[in-house]
Amino acid sequence: MAVSKVRKLELVAHAECREEIVTALRSLGAVHISDIRELFPESENQLPSYLQGSLSHIKEKLAQLLYCILFVERFAPKPPFLEKLAKSKPVFTVQEFEECLATIDIGKLYEECSRLEKNLEENRSQIEKKETLISDVSHWLQLPWPLEMIRDTQTTCVTLGICDGRAFNLMTEEMAEVSPLYHIEVTGRSRTSVSMVLIYSKSVEDLLAPVLRKYAWRPVRFAELNGTPAQIVATLREEIKELHEHTQHICERVMREFVPALDKLMLLHDHYSQECHTLEVQRHFLFTTRVFLISGWIVADHEEALRKRLGEVTQVFELRCYDPAPGENVPVFLENNRAIAPFTLITDLYGRPQYTEFDPTPLFAPFFGLFFGICLGDAGYGAILAIACFIALKKLNIYGGPRKLLEILVWGGIGSFVFGLLSGGVFCMKTEQLPAIFKSMMLFEATGDVLLFLYIAFGLGLIQILFGIGIKMALNVRKGHVIDAILDQALWILFLISLAPLCYKYLFGGAVGEAIVSHAVRAAKILAVALVLTQGRKTRPLVFSPLRGLLKLYGVMNYFGDVLSYARLMALGLATAFLGMTINDIAQLILGIPYGIGYALAALILVFGHAFNLAINCLGAFVHSLRLQYLEFFSKFFTGGGMMFQPFAEERMYTIVQSSPAKPLMESHR
Amino acid sequence: MEGLTIALIGAAFGFLLAALGSAIGTGIAGQAGSGVVSEDPQRFVSMLILQALPGTQGFYGFVALMFVINIVLGGGKMPTPQQGWQIVFACAPIGIVGFLSAIFQGKVCVAGCSQVAKQPGTLGSALIFAIVVETYAVLGLVSTLILLLRVQQAVQG
Numbered sequence: 115m116a117v118s119k120v121r122k123l124e125l126v127a128h129a130e131c132r133e134e135i136v137t138a139l140r141s142l143g144a145v146h147i148s149d150i151r152e153l154f155p156e157s158e159n160q161l162p163s164y165l166q167g168s169l170s171h172i173k174e175k176l177a178q179l180l181y182c183i184l185f186v187e188r189f190a191p192k193p194p195f196l197e198k199l200a201k202s203k204p205v206f207t208v209q210e211f212e213e214c215l216a217t218i219d220i221g222k223l224y225e226e227c228s229r230l231e232k233n234l235e236e237n238r239s240q241i242e243k244k245e246t247l248i249s250d251v252s253h254w255l256q257l258p259w260p261l262e263m264i265r266d267t268q269t270t271c272v273t274l275g276i277c278d279g280r281a282f283n284l285m286t287e288e289m290a291e292v293s294p295l296y297h298i299e300v301t302g303r304s305r306t307s308v309s310m311v312l313i314y315s316k317s318v319e320d321l322l323a324p325v326l327r328k329y330a331w332r333p334v335r336f337a338e339l340n341g342t343p344a345q346i347v348a349t350l351r352e353e354i355k356e357l358h359e360h361t362q363h364i365c366e367r368v369m370r371e372f373v374p375a376l377d378k379l380m381l382l383h384d385h386y387s388q389e390c391h392t393l394e395v396q397r398h399f400l401f402t403t404r405v406f407l408i409s410g411w412i413v414a415d416h417e418e419a420l421r422k423r424l425g426e427v428t429q430v431f432e433l434r435c436y437d438p439a440p441g442e443n444v445p446v447f448l449e450n451n452r453a454i455a456p457f458t459l460i461t462d463l464y465g466r467p468q469y470t471e472f473d474p475t476p477l478f479a480p481f482f483g484l485f486f487g488i489c490l491g492d493a494g495y496g497a498i499l500a501i502a503c504f505i506a507l508k509k510l511n512i513y514g515g516p517r518k519l520l521e522i523l524v525w526g527g528i529g530s531f532v533f534g535l536l537s538g539g540v541f542c543m544k545t546e547q548l549p550a551i552f553k554s555m556m557l558f559e560a561t562g563d564v565l566l567f568l569y570i571a572f573g574l575g576l577i578q579i580l581f582g583i584g585i586k587m588a589l590n591v592r593k594g595h596v597i598d599a600i601l602d603q604a605l606w607i608l609f610l611i612s613l614a615p616l617c618y619k620y621l622f623g624g625a626v627g628e629a630i631v632s633h634a635v636r637a638a639k640i641l642a643v644a645l646v647l648t649q650g651r652k653t654r655p656l657v658f659s660p661l662r663g664l665l666k667l668y669g670v671m672n673y674f675g676d677v678l679s680y681a682r683l684m685a686l687g688l689a690t691a692f693l694g695m696t697i698n699d700i701a702q703l704i705l706g707i708p709y710g711i712g713y714a715l716a717a718l719i720l721v722f723g724h725a726f727n728l729a730i731n732c733l734g735a736f737v738h739s740l741r742l743q744y745l746e747f748f749s750k751f752f753t754g755g756g757m758m759f760q761p762f763a764e765e766r767m768y769t770i771v772q773s774s775p776a777k778p779l780m781e782s783h784r
Numbered sequence: 785m786e787g788l789t790i791a792l793i794g795a796a797f798g799f800l801l802a803a804l805g806s807a808i809g810t811g812i813a814g815q816a817g818s819g820v821v822s823e824d825p826q827r828f829v830s831m832l833i834l835q836a837l838p839g840t841q842g843f844y845g846f847v848a849l850m851f852v853i854n855i856v857l858g859g860g861k862m863p864t865p866q867q868g869w870q871i872v873f874a875c876a877p878i879g880i881v882g883f884l885s886a887i888f889q890g891k892v893c894v895a896g897c898s899q900v901a902k903q904p905g906t907l908g909s910a911l912i913f914a915i916v917v918e919t920y921a922v923l924g925l926v927s928t929l930i931l932l933l934r935v936q937q938a939v940q941g
Contacts, residue, residue, distance in 0.1 A: 463908035562855075564929055682922040688929075689843045692850040733833060734840055740908070741915040 116454075116473035118447040119414040120146075120759065122438050125424075126407050127431035134427045136392060142423050143763030144416040145408075146445050150400045153409050159397045169393040176386045178224035183379050185227045186372045189365060200510050204377040205770045214378045215385065227372075230364055237361045244350045244357075251336065251350075253302045253309035254343045262340050264311065272313050277331040282308040285329035292325055293318040309334075380768040388765060395762055411445050411759065444469035447759035454479050456521035464744055465754030474752050477585065478743045481578055482522070485742055487529025488571070489735030491560060491687035492694065493552075494541035495728045496534055500527025526735065537567070537687075541724065542694020561691050567684045569622070575680025575746070576614060579673060582750030583607050589751060601648040605641060610673055612637035617674075642667060676746045682738050690731045697723035788857070790868025795852035798875030798928065802845025802882030802921075809838025809890025816897035823901070830900050830907045837914045838890040841882035844925040848878045848932070856932055859940035867939050874931035881924030889917040 123145060127135050139145050150157050161169060193201065206214070254261075254274060264272050277285060289296060296314035303309075312331075314322055339346050400407040412420060417435050424431055438444045446466045448458050450473070457479040467473055490496060503523045506512065512520060537560035538545050540552050545559050560567050587603035590596070615634045618624040650662030701716040701723070748754070817831030852871060857863070863871065896910030 564851075564855075564933060568926065568930075678923065679919060681926040682919070685844065685847070685922045685925045685929075688851075689840070689847050692847045692854075693843060695854075696846075696850060730836065730839070730843070733836055737837070737911050737915050738918075741912055744912055745916070 116448055116450050116475065117467055117469065117471065118449045118759075120411050120438070120444050120447060120469065121414050121417065121435045122442075122444075123410045123412045123420075124407065124434045125410075125431060126405055127428065129401070129404055129406055131428040131430060132406055135424065135431065136396065138423050138427045139408075139420075139762055140388075140392060140764055142416075142420060143761045144412055144420055145762055146411040146759050147395055147398050147408060147762045148410050148445075149398045150407065150409055154400060157400055161393065161397055162401050165393055165396060169390065172386055172390050172393065175220050176383070176390055178220050179379060179383050179386060182220075182223050182227045182372075183376070183383060185231055186368060186376055186379065189368045190373050190376055196510075202511050203766075203768060203770045204380070205772055206381055207772050211381060211385070211771050214381055218375075218378060218382060220382070230368065234361060234364055237357045237364075241354050241357050244354050248347050248350050248354075250334070251339070251343045251346050253307070253334075254311075255347065256301045257299075257311065257343050260341050261336050261343065261346070266316075269316055270313055271316055271319065272311065274309070274334045274336075275312050275326075275331050276307055276309045276334055277329055279304060279306050279308050281329040285325065285331065288325050288328075289322060292321045296322060377769065381771070384766040384769050387767070391765070410762075413447050413759070438469075443757055445759035446756040448473050448475065450475055453525075456518040456525075457482065459515055459518040459522065460740060460743065461754075462758070463740075464748060464752075466756035466758050467752070467754055468756045471753060471756070472589075474748065477581075478747055479525075481747065482739050482743060483525040483529040484533070484574070485529075485683060485739040486526035486735045487531070487533040488574075488683045489686035489690075489738055490526065490530040490728075490731055491533055491537060491690050492539040492542060493531045493534030494539075495690070495724070495731075496527045496530025496532075498527070499728065499732065500524050500531065503527060523732070523736075526732075526739075530735075539687075539691055542691050542698060542727075544695060544698075560687055561695075564684070564688065565622075567687065568681060569618070569624070571680045571683040572677055574683065575677045575742075576610070578680075578742070578747055579676055579750065580607055580610060582747050583610075586751040601651070605645055605648065606673075609638065609641040609645060609670070612641060613670070679746055680742065682742075686731065686734050686738055689734070690727065693727050693731075694724060697727060785865060785868070787863035787865045787868035790865055791852060791857060791863050791871040794868070794872030794875040795849045797872070798852075798879040798882075799842075799845035799849040801879035802848075802886065803842035805883035805886030806839050806842035806845075809841070809886035809888075809893070810835055812890045813838055813893035813897065816894040820897050820901040827901065827904075831897060833907070834893045834896050834900070834910060834914070837893055837911070837918070838886045840918060841878075841886035841889075841921045844878050844921055845882050847925060848875055848928045851929060851932055856936040856939060859936075861940055863935075863939045867935060870935045870938075871932065874928055874935055876928075877924040877931070878921070878928040882921050885917055885921040885924070889914050889921075892917055 125135075139147075149159070151159065160166075253276060261274075264274055266272055286298060293315075295318045296312065299311040299313075301309050301311060336346075341349070398408075400409075412435060414435075421433060424433065446469050448461070448466070450458060454476050457475045458473075460478070460482065461467070461473065461475045487496065490499070500523075503520045507517065507520050507524070534540060535552065535555045536557045538548060538552065538556040538558075539560055540548060545553070545556075545562060548556075558566050558570075583603050583606055587599045587607070590599035590603065612634045615626045615630050616638065619626040619631060645667050646660055646663035648663065649666035650659035650664075653659045653662040697719065701719045704715045704719065705712045707715065813835040817827075817835045820827050820831055852875065856871060892914045893910075896907075896914055899910050900907050
């Protein structure tokens, strides 16, 4: 189906035109390059020395560029989140790109950036140091003498000191007891500390020292500081101001000179990381002295384009494409039309199909949309979701997985819109409040007719499961295993169909016509016997085969469990409806508050309440629908686990270069 | 006790237990998510999704509560004490199963957080592991609703 035909490729060319060929392959983006060791296990994936040299050269440049970008980005203005998403990647023409490549000297830029950063760093640490000094010196701010005068005389010691505020009084008392030959000039007092100038006779130093130690008095020295503390603080402040100005100056310079060039740096970064990737890929090549060999895969439809493109570049090459041998591990490329394509996100999450399998995406996509719709189950929510996602897709630059997710949500929103209309869910309004137009479209009331809702969920589950078994049957027929298809799948499908009315009547108490019941019982009996007899047909010795068949018949419980699992559709649908109703009720209660406050509050509650309800139920609807596909549906026919086809292609993360020589054949997956 | 009082106790406890479980489940998942985000802030959305999963049991409990108030008691006739007790037991499945499954789902989500942290791009499988646990909460809610429907038929005649 939508698994594209892929052919194996071997390309041998002269080493002289290696660069041209690699560039051509890259711009074409159609070749999945595989490791040469698959062909030649003894190869060591070494690049030839001349390539190794340019690789390390490019890596160095890349590292320098990254450093510059990170440095400059710190100064660039940060746009708000939505604006950032809405901003498109900067676009360059080929000439502009080449000009950038020629004029911007990355080495010089790197030096300049690192010098500036060093300056900034130095300024910062200087400022910090000076600020600490200011806070230290300010303890002695009241001191009228220059600090260089605080020094010992012949007979006295003169020193600055500081001690704990609570210990100060005790300390002076004790010092007075020891000797009167000292003087303390208190210059600053705070709750925690007392700063002072201490003068004492050298003769009593031995007596005073133990007391000072006891009260944790500590001397303070300001080396190389001249002038009174007040003068010093003023000078330091002045110096700090200058440093700030210098920093500001540097910042302004970066803003003026470097920030506008940020896009160009990004352009170069894209260029060099692409070059780097291009060289890394060549590790998978096999090099001899004169030629090199590439082995890989190509989607069969692209073979001609590749041959043509290579022919434009050089004549000295040999390209061989051939079909893969059975059993070979072939990378898988999925091709789907635009409506279905986003759902490949879900397939990939489970695992690509094997090359020999088919792509299940178109088979489950409608179910997924429907189930999502039932779980959300509200026409109002569905419309909002679909429109919001649609606008986001049009206005914002979202690529890859998130884009596919939004596209899936558009479908989910549409499903929800339709199911909401059918089941009477419009912004979770109660049925009696619904406008007549919605009432006329309603087929059943989801919140009132809960049992019917549950049976609908089971019914859909049964349909999907039977469909899954049916697919398996078709696969068996296609492989030529017609007997397996009849005995393993067709019998089961009939058996399950005949059991369905019986379950409905006896387990759920539904009303089923007598004639149907008697037919169903008869059919179920016959089919059960047939299953017991055939399900064990591969068991040896044959005597045990009915036993085995009996055991297999027990598998009906698995199917029963699978169908029950679809009850979640109804549970989630009701959860949305009841939560929304409560929000409406609260808003209505509040409406009574006078002076218009009631209306304002009610509007707030409605908007935020419903937004929350929508978000939380979207999450639920998505993961539960996902689970139904993976566990209940895929298990019937799908293995997955195939290798992804990842073409070697141009990749630019941040920038776009216009009018590339040719359009690549497929979107890159990396 | 009046039938109405008993019925309200049943509805309240159905919600209470399920919501408590959700609070615990989202609580532990949130802690793990916060740890991952502290290392790699870009994982915030994945972590938020994983944290939100054990929160649904609380909503299921709430659905059961609303069902009792709006549907079972909505017809104007009040239940007898015996019917009140029936409502209590009908609410038990979502209450108890919701409570336990939310906690265990929270644990699976914690494991999922570290899985996604180590192997980015495996959010899908982490979600599936967690959703398998939730199946039983869903079945709990469905059984509660079916039981309540039966009681409703008796109450409203």
